[in-house]
Amino acid sequence: MTIGFRRGAFISLSMGLVIAASSFSSLAQDAAKKAPEKSAGTPVVKKKGDPSRRVPDHFGQIGLTQEQRESIYKVRKLHQEQIDAFKKQITEAESKSLNECEAVLTETQKKLLENLRTGSPKATAKATETSKSAK
Numbered sequence: 001m002t003i004g005f006r007r008g009a010f011i012s013l014s015m016g017l018v019i020a021a022s023s024f025s026s027l028a029q030d031a032a033k034k035a036p037e038k039s040a041g042t043p044v045v046k047k048k049g050d051p052s053r054r055v056p057d058h059f060g061q062i063g064l065t066q067e068q069r070e071s072i073y074k075v076r077k078l079h080q081e082q083i084d085a086f087k088k089q090i091t092e093a094e095s096k097s098l099n100e101c102e103a104v105l106t107e108t109q110k111k112l113l114e115n116l117r118t119g120s121p122k123a124t125a126k127a128t129e130t131s132k133s134a135k
Helices: 002-034 066-103 107-118 121-134
Strands: none
Touching: none
């Protein structure tokens, strides 16, 4: 009796998956029909919104009133200029650090690093070989 039950459950589950897959397929086709056509040569550019016009993570899920939202926007706008300045400082410090680290490398290592950054498969194999022989 349990074998019959298992087989029936398996068949039901299989049919459910087939139905779900066909539903998903038709939904995808509908979405494709509704999506506006993009020209092949035009890159898609995402709009970058004003970060001060966003509430912090999870704040949007706790039932803020519009008045509370506006107050939060004002606070964030007040601090956004300082945050942007800090982010710029961090970017500059990271760049300076990377340049100083690269200054320690030999010319061969610099070339290997450049090839690794560009994704050259030969460079990856060569770098692996070099690092093994250096150990």
